[in-house]
Amino acid sequence: MTEIEAIKARHSVRSYKPQMIEPEKIIQLRAKVSELNAESGLHLQFIEDAGRIYNNLINRARGLGSAPSVIACVGRASDDLEQKIGYYGEKLVLFAQSLGLNTCWTGGFNHKTISAEVAPDEKLVIAIAIGYGKDQGKVRKSKTFEQVVEAAGERPDWFNQGVEMALLAPTAINQQKFVIKFADGEKVEFIDKGGPFSKVDIGIVKCHFEIGSGKKI
Known part of the structure; x- marks a missing residue:
């Protein structure tokens, strides 16, 4: 896997x-x-x-x-x-x-x-x-791409793929209180919007984004 x-x-x-x-x-x-x-x-x-x-x-x-x-x-x-x-x-x-x-x-x-x-x-x-879970859990409601991204201009495929995986990241109370900023065709920044364990959440989101994008941020 x-x-x-x-x-x-x-x-x-x-x-x-x-x-x-x-x-x-x-x-x-x-x-x-x-x-x-x-x-x-x-x-x-x-x-x-x-x-x-x-x-x-x-x-x-x-x-x-x-x-x-x-x-x-x-x-x-x-x-x-x-x-x-x-x-x-x-x-x-x-x-x-x-x-x-x-x-x-x-x-x-x-x-x-x-x-x-x-x-x-x-x-x-x-x-x-x-x-070993009694089941495999269930899909949680997720924010949209537009709700978590701040970007100007064209977004490359690797960035979009990173965001796709970031939206699958587990966050406290499923709050997804983060923003992913993209600028100058290459700069990625993860913004913590606060809340319980939101700093932990940012680390999880970053992990998922790197796996999806194939880039070390």
């Missing part, structure tokens, strides 16, 4: 089967985590047993209490930490999709019960539920 195929196949899943992830897939996930941490300087962590991190009433009602495993998104505090978490966390999400696993970005979880390592100079930003 290519990354573009993974983007098109992947939807947020909040209800999971009791089935644990197989040891061979855990090995692949841990290897991918190590690769992404080495590239980014982050401290992403795959935690095989999610335990009780989704034990509050809202998460149980949504089905997240059934998630068998979790990815803790941790990194050193910095101005770009949240965006970096979104970018590299989404790379891990798409890799998990290629393994036949399902995921859900989760901002609400029990920070006291998650068994993540967080150094004094680090921050636990967000978590990603991971396992």
Whole structure:
């Protein structure tokens, strides 16, 4: 499965089967985590047993209490930490999709019960539920191309393809509070319009755009 195929196949899943992830897939996930941490300087962590991190009433009602495993998104505090978490966390999400696993970005979880390592100079930003979903999720309503793009003049195909994939990016509460600006035939800028976890969202959007456009921004 290519990354573009993974983007098109992947939807947020909040209800999971009791089935644990197989040891061979855990090995692949841990290897991918190590690769992404080495590239980014982050401290992403795959935690095989999610335990009780989704034990509050809202998460149980949504089905997240059934998630068998979790990815803790941790990194050193910095101005770009949240965006970096979104970018590299989404790379891990798409890799998990290629393994036949399902995921859900989760901002609400029990920070006291998650068994993540967080150094004094680090921050636990967000978590990603991971396992085998009871279904494959569903397509969410999306904004249009015109609602998220600011561009003057002709737009090249690579830009349009990038936006197409960006519109499939998961965002908090499906808010899609971002704008993609295009200028001078090559300059791309991602604008954060604010809201819960919007900086994380920008990182996810940027990841999708780069995969769709085939360009490093």
